[in-house]
Amino acid sequence: MAAPPPNSPTPAYIGLGSNLEQPIAQIQSAFQALSELPKSRLSCRSRLYRTPPLGPSGQPDYVNGVAVLETLLEPISLLDGLQAIEQTHGRRRDGERWGPRTLDLDILLYGEQAMNSERLTLPHPEMHKRGFVLIPLADCAPPELSVPGRGRLDELLLSCDRSGIETLD
Numbered sequence: 180m181a182a183p184p185p186n187s188p189t190p191a192y193i194g195l196g197s198n199l200e201q202p203i204a205q206i207q208s209a210f211q212a213l214s215e216l217p218k219s220r221l222s223c224r225s226r227l228y229r230t231p232p233l234g235p236s237g238q239p240d241y242v243n244g245v246a247v248l249e250t251l252l253e254p255i256s257l258l259d260g261l262q263a264i265e266q267t268h269g270r271r272r273d274g275e276r277w278g279p280r281t282l283d284l285d286i287l288l289y290g291e292q293a294m295n296s297e298r299l300t301l302p303h304p305e306m307h308k309r310g311f312v313l314i315p316l317a318d319c320a321p322p323e324l325s326v327p328g329r330g331r332l333d334e335l336l337l338s339c340d341r342s343g344i345e346t347l348d
Contacts (some may be wrong), residue, residue, distance in 0.1 A: 180275035181199045187346060188219075188250055188251055189250055189303050190213075190247055190248070190290060191219075191247070191249075191288065191290070192246075192287040192288040193200050193213065193247070193248060193261065193285065193286060193287065194284070194285040194287045194306070194315075194316075195209050195244045195245065195283070195284055196243045196283040197209075197241065197280065197281055197282050198238060198242070198267070198280065199280060200242040200269065200281050202241065202242035205282050206244055206282075208217070208268065209246075209268065210239055211267075213284075216260045217252070218250060218251035218285065219231070219248045219250035219251070219253050219257075219260075220250075221246060223247040223319035224246050224247075224319070225244045225245040225316070226315065226318055227240060227242050227244050227315075227347040228311065228314060228345065228347060229344070229345050230311040231342075231343040231344075238279040240343075242347065243312070244315050245315040245316045245320075246319070247320070251262075252312055253292050254286065254292065254299055254301060257289070258286060258307065260285040264284060265282050268281050269282070270280035270282050272279065272304055279347050286303065287303045287306050287312060288302050288303070288327075289301050293327050293328070294316070302326050306329075307326055308339070310339040310340045310341045311344060313335055313336050314339070314341065316332060317332060317336060
């Protein structure tokens, strides 16, 4: 597929997650903040899902969703914007991997772009294995969406673990 023309927005799929301090409200507020990013338009937001935590035991369930931004921001500039939103929502980066958090925003896909830098890997390296990402992604993406190097969304959904995932809205 050809690259979009210059100054044409790129679809960026953003994963959202929260399991602290009123997670549903955190995600709803994050959707609003995403809609206010410069050079971007929020074109879709998934339903919300309650999902079991990944990582350390004893933490609360997560609320997860996906947003689609049509954006003119480059991937690193978009990442900077997402991290600023996380920070305004009280996100603490204390080094604990997969621990509880007020808000987690991940760039899952940025068009068909692949990249691997110190700050950002595209597509998100674990998204193809995670039901809590793929299920809400399917609310906003066509079934034939390609996850570069991993396959089509509809095929990935067939093998993802759906245990404990329930729709909230």
